[in-house]
Amino acid sequence: MRKEEIRRIVVRGPNWLGDAVMCEPALSQVRTLFPHAEITLLVKPAIADLLAHHPAVTRTLVYDDRGRHAGLTGKWTLAGVLRRHRFHLAILFQNAFEAALISFLAGIPRRFGYATDGRSLLLSDPVLVPPRRAQRHQVEYYWDLLKPLGGQGQAPAPRLFVTPEETALIAARLAEAGIGASDLVIGVNPGSTYGHAKRWLPERYAEVVNRVVKDVQGQTGGRVGVAIVGAKGEEPLGKGIADQIKTRTVVCSGQTTVRELMALVKRCQLFLTNDTGPMHVAAAFKVPLVAVFGPTDWQTTSPFGVEAQLVRQPVSCAPCLLRECPIDHRCMTGVTVEQVHAAASRHLPLAVPPPAERALILGAAPSPISLAGVTVFLDRDGTLNIDSGYLKSPDDLTVLPGVGAALARLKQAGARLIVVTNQSGLGRGYFTSKDLEAIHHKLRLVLAEDGVTLDGVYFCPHHPDDRCNCRKPARGMIDRALAELQVDLTRAYVIGDSARDVELARQVGAQGILVMTGPSGAEALADLTARDLSPDHVAEDLSRAVDWIVAHATRMPTADLSQ
Structure with a gap:
């Protein structure tokens, strides 16, 4: 040839x-x-x-x-x-x-x-x-x-590839379950599409996980989350195990695409599994793993090129390669909780994702600047998404161009991002609280594609005639953030497209930035100027606003960023 x-x-x-x-x-x-x-x-x-x-x-x-x-x-x-x-x-x-x-x-x-x-x-x-x-x-x-x-040499270990966007989407899924970017994640893969013969006992998986969680918390005191994966049809199996686990657990069985499964497995610090496809996915991402082998041949299908812990019970009928055991399933029932726990313990202590990698978990590169301690309050309609009147459905949400990338820069640098938005449509009966929850859920998912997570979303549900203390420019939503998130207002910025956002900044002693992406930006600027309430900065869009925040925050002494 x-x-x-x-x-x-x-x-x-x-x-x-x-x-x-x-x-x-x-x-x-x-x-x-x-x-x-x-x-x-x-x-x-x-x-x-x-x-x-x-x-x-x-x-x-x-x-x-x-x-x-x-x-x-x-x-x-x-x-x-x-x-x-x-x-x-x-x-x-x-x-x-x-x-x-x-x-x-x-x-x-x-x-x-x-x-x-x-x-x-x-x-x-x-x-x-x-x-x-x-x-x-x-x-x-x-x-x-x-x-x-012409092939030659020794075979290297398998590799797989996921995108930053896929990593960010999984980070958002885990965040919804209360599992953050710095938490340890234990993955559990208790099923097998090949047949029941390859499955270790589900209650034993749960017991091993509980023991490992106790070990990790005793060693580091860190937060631990558990993600259970599996194919469609294995949802009851995953839920049955989750019900026995004594820490935050998300059941992803039957709920992920192949690409999402890969990103989820890659996120784990420890993976407990049968001899199945996800076991090899974990090995390709160099995830520390414990694999339970029964009817299959560990010599030919074990994780390749990684330091995996294999647990098996040598019996005369294995490997039989059968999908269903015709006798008493002794190759699996003979594997004890103590054996698998001991194997998992050899991977302890688990490595918490270091700060430089947490941004990668969220789908972004580490930032060369630091905005630690800085909080940015964000208006929603006209600032993050197109203001088309009363937004009533997540299907109508359109995030403005460049918003995700701009917020990612702030997030990478360590700033906290909090949405504060007037939603009088609730009080007027234009949409329900479930509609609003769905809209904010979609907003989080869209931003997660750029590696952005929001630290808080606060909204005022009242009609303007209610004279509440939370409708901007009143400071009620900011005060809630102060109490719940311990915000330092001397290192805070408010970004919005209306006069009330700049007025709110003045109320709380933060820097006020007016963006011209809303339908009445020029009118708002004229009104503020006439009332001697000029914003600290006027930006064409959110990206330009972030440019100004970065320049302002990095040149100001950290003890006084409000000047």
């Missing part, structure tokens, strides 16, 4: 999540062997999500075997799609007969794959399967397939 003539390659990846993770080093080596070729990954939908953003892949084709590619007609359709791409080489990591048949029907001239499943005649280059006695790890099994193409 003249490698320089191979310009278009299709790689048929494995079907199962764990297998796809273990295949990742080989996928990366395809790029090394063919640095100038276009590499197309052909995989099922879940694996397409798993390997999205992978640097070795030029594009991905989804094999929808339950939809448009189902049956013989669907296979012929898929072969036609591949034929139009005019691939020079097919590398088949998936071992089934149909993988070779489809590449053959597509007319791909060079077809590499293991000589399994009676498909040798369909392969231009069948590769002998390693002998069973060799006990090759599955990572090495995929890696060795590339040796006839």
